[in-house]
Amino acid sequence: MSLGAGGYMKRILSLILCIAVSISLFSLTGCGAATSRGAQIGIVTDVGELMDKGFNQGTYEGVKAYAEANGKTFKYYQPANGNNASDNDRVAAMRQAINNGAEIICINGFLQAAAIETVASEFPDVKIIFVDGWVMKDHPNVTAITYKEHESSYLAGYAAVKEGYTKLGGTFGGGGSHPPCNRFGYGFVQGADAAAREMNKQITINYSYKFGDTFSASSELQTQIAGWYSQGCEVVFCAGGSMFDSVKSAAAEYPNAKIIGVDVDQSKESDRVITSATKGLKESIVRVLTDYYAGKWDSSLSLKEQNLGAAENAVGLPTDTWSLKNFTVEEYQDLFNKIKNGIIVPKSDVPENGNNAAWLEKGLTNTTIRFE
Amino acid sequence: MNNMAFLIQKTLIYSIPLLIVAMAGMISERSGIINIALDGMMIFGSFLGAEVVYMLQDAGILSGNPQVVFLLAMLAAAVAGALFSLLLAFSAINLKADQTIGGTALNLLAPAAAHFFIKVLYMQDKLVMPKDIGFVILNENIPEFMKPFFDKAYISTYIAIFIFVVLSIILYKTRFGLRLRACGEHPQAADSVGINVYKMRYIGVMLSGALGGLGGYIYIATVAGGTCNADVAGTGFLALAIMIFGNWKPGGIVVGSLLFGLLKCLSSTYTSLDLNGDGIAILKDLPLPMYFYNIVPYIVVLIVLILTSKNSRAPKAEGIPYDKGAR
Numbered sequence: 001m002s003l004g005a006g007g008y009m010k011r012i013l014s015l016i017l018c019i020a021v022s023i024s025l026f027s028l029t030g031c032g033a034a035t036s037r038g039a040q041i042g043i044v045t046d047v048g049e050l051m052d053k054g055f056n057q058g059t060y061e062g063v064k065a066y067a068e069a070n071g072k073t074f075k076y077y078q079p080a081n082g083n084n085a086s087d088n089d090r091v092a093a094m095r096q097a098i099n100n101g102a103e104i105i106c107i108n109g110f111l112q113a114a115a116i117e118t119v120a121s122e123f124p125d126v127k128i129i130f131v132d133g134w135v136m137k138d139h140p141n142v143t144a145i146t147y148k149e150h151e152s153s154y155l156a157g158y159a160a161v162k163e164g165y166t167k168l169g170g171t172f173g174g175g176g177s178h179p180p181c182n183r184f185g186y187g188f189v190q191g192a193d194a195a196a197r198e199m200n201k202q203i204t205i206n207y208s209y210k211f212g213d214t215f216s217a218s219s220e221l222q223t224q225i226a227g228w229y230s231q232g233c234e235v236v237f238c239a240g241g242s243m244f245d246s247v248k249s250a251a252a253e254y255p256n257a258k259i260i261g262v263d264v265d266q267s268k269e270s271d272r273v274i275t276s277a278t279k280g281l282k283e284s285i286v287r288v289l290t291d292y293y294a295g296k297w298d299s300s301l302s303l304k305e306q307n308l309g310a311a312e313n314a315v316g317l318p319t320d321t322w323s324l325k326n327f328t329v330e331e332y333q334d335l336f337n338k339i340k341n342g343i344i345v346p347k348s349d350v351p352e353n354g355n356n357a358a359w360l361e362k363g364l365t366n367t368t369i370r371f372e
Numbered sequence: 373m374n375n376m377a378f379l380i381q382k383t384l385i386y387s388i389p390l391l392i393v394a395m396a397g398m399i400s401e402r403s404g405i406i407n408i409a410l411d412g413m414m415i416f417g418s419f420l421g422a423e424v425v426y427m428l429q430d431a432g433i434l435s436g437n438p439q440v441v442f443l444l445a446m447l448a449a450a451v452a453g454a455l456f457s458l459l460l461a462f463s464a465i466n467l468k469a470d471q472t473i474g475g476t477a478l479n480l481l482a483p484a485a486a487h488f489f490i491k492v493l494y495m496q497d498k499l500v501m502p503k504d505i506g507f508v509i510l511n512e513n514i515p516e517f518m519k520p521f522f523d524k525a526y527i528s529t530y531i532a533i534f535i536f537v538v539l540s541i542i543l544y545k546t547r548f549g550l551r552l553r554a555c556g557e558h559p560q561a562a563d564s565v566g567i568n569v570y571k572m573r574y575i576g577v578m579l580s581g582a583l584g585g586l587g588g589y590i591y592i593a594t595v596a597g598g599t600c601n602a603d604v605a606g607t608g609f610l611a612l613a614i615m616i617f618g619n620w621k622p623g624g625i626v627v628g629s630l631l632f633g634l635l636k637c638l639s640s641t642y643t644s645l646d647l648n649g650d651g652i653a654i655l656k657d658l659p660l661p662m663y664f665y666n667i668v669p670y671i672v673v674l675i676v677l678i679l680t681s682k683n684s685r686a687p688k689a690e691g692i693p694y695d696k697g698a699r
Contacts, residue, residue: 049496049497049498050496051496082497206644208643210640210643210662211640217596217597217599218596219386219595219596219597219605219640220639220640220666221640222595222597223382223637223640223641224640224641224643224644226378226382227378227382227640227641227643227644227645228644230375230378231375231644245500245597245599246597248597249504249597249598252504253524370644372643372644372656372662
């Protein structure tokens with residue numbers, strides 16, 4: 001019987017342990033539920049970093065702005081392997097977002113298309129906003145936001161030449177096969193040429209996709225751009241995420257070197273930024289999220305593409321922070337309204353592979369393209 | 373600005389980190405320890421240097437003296453490199469471990485550690501400086517021929533050249549230098565006349581680590597635009613190749629790093645390079661793809677190494693752990 005007493009003790013102990021374990025399990029699942037409720041909006045980023053001062057950051061800030069104003073919670077996910085992320089890495093990031101309770105995911109960058117197809121059919125109840133993408137006819141849970149980048153950069157190119165610059169440069173990401181970057185480049189060239197024609201001047205534009213394949217900064221890019229500046233190039237338009245850092249460093253070497261930023265207002269990043277060809281990432285994402293939470297998914301978002309341009313006030317130059325002196329805000333507004341009302345229509349027919357000068361030079365009268 | 377001056381200027385900027393790091397490798401190998409961890413030491417040093425700059429700039433300390441910040445960062449990078457190299461010294465000298473494997477371990481450790489700390493501390497993949505470091509001299513109004521050295525120059529360039537000269541003198545003109553070299557050629561003989569081989573080798577490796585770390589930060593600050601992403605694009609290995617090309621001698625190392633710096637510079641500027649000023653970029657008009665120019669520096673190093681390998685003369689005792697009992 002003395003053994004029996006020990007047996008009781010053991011049973012009581014094991015009972016206590018059982019209770020303790022089950023309580024901790026419950027509290028753990030409680031925790032899990034709380035966090036899953038805690039990330040209703042997911043963001044899956046494109047190549048480059050989250051805080052790239054451009055594309056990813058604009059998307060992030062849009063979600064953040066909406067979530068904070070409306071009491072929603074959000075979380076961002078970066079696919080593994082950074083710039084070499086595979087479709088599997090992207091799918092994994094999206095699944096992770098959904099497992100954490102995301103009901104709508106904001107995914108930017110056309111590179112993620114294949115991963116979106118997979119996830120959209122796997123989770124038909126989760127809504128996906130595909131920024132810089134397209135609608136997928138088999139997936140009613142996907143909506144797309146695209147921008148008329150060529151309108152934004154048309155304004156920037158026009159403004160730069162009207163300001164008095166005649167030696168321009170442009171470096172673009174994606175190696176010539178990234179449609180938004182190509183549209184940025186195309187519009188820039190057209191805008192600059194239009195202004196040169198009005199002023200009856202000849203201008204040159206250095207145009208390059210070199211060293212921009214992965215949208216990242218590199219010493220090679222910095223040296224290349226420094227070379228342009230040393231040859232008298234006055235202002236360089238940089239459309240490619242973190243590539244901006246290289247252009248900024250190159251400009252720092254030359255007292256008069258200027259930069260035109262992209263995607264978001266980059267005037268805070270460097271005092272050399274004279275203006276930025278922006279697209280309203282933040283505003284358009286807030287808009288789509290507002291529609292979604294107002295219950296308008298089926299009526300206005302599903303299977304529909306939001307192609308936003310000057311007409312929607314989704315592209316343009318931030319006039320408050322620009323440092324242009326000869327080109328006035330009135331002139332800008334005038335040009336902006338012409339684009340908005342369709343009086344001027346910048347061309348946007350970019351080729352699949354734009355890594356050559358032929359398509360850019362079509363229809364230019366006062367511009368020499370130096371393609372590298 | 374004149375194209376030639378631009379080319380020389382940029383060549384110098386690419387060459388200086390290579391020069392310093394190749395010297396780092398030379399010092400270590402001359403003392404008898406193979407140091408293939410140059411890349412790792414650069415990365416570790418560059419991370420600590422960038423960290424110091426970030427903290428100082430973030431806190432607004434010394435904001436009026438960017439050059440002082442730069443100097444402090446270089447010092448921090450050198451100290452970090454020296455401490456990091458203790459790992460190699462301990463394993464290679466005290467534990468008599470294989471030096472190549474020890475060095476490889478350091479090369480694997482450094483980028484991982486730097487990435488880890490950047491992620492943990494800043495939630496980023498890379499550490500971007502809040503402000504530019506800036507040039508020590510920015511002078512547009514000097515005669516053309518002086519521009520390569522006195523316009524848009526970094527303070528690190530002068531310091532690196534100074535260190536190079538001092539080290540060369542120490543190595544060849546002082547008693548310490550002779551002893552260090554003796555430990556790399558015939559440590560038993562050195563020991564027999566009362567030189568502490570372990571101590572000399574420790575000094576060699578730590579000097580090497582300090583220079584490696586310094587070179588790493590200089591690379592980050594001047595070539596990579598001040599951003600630390602736990603990567604120096606294989607500069608440490610290139611420096612190793614340049615050291616071999618230079619036959620473990622300072623003079624050869626200078627030639628090697630200038631040659632490579634020039635080719636590297638050409639590969640990113642050839643499209644707009646117009647040396648004689650007639651408005652025609654000669655290299656661009658050649659029917660070669662851009663990738664050709666990108667690989668040229670590496671191909672040339674390979675070819676030069678093949679051609680010079682017959683005459684290459686490594687320190688005799690390098691790679692062999694010193695064992696007192698085997699005398």
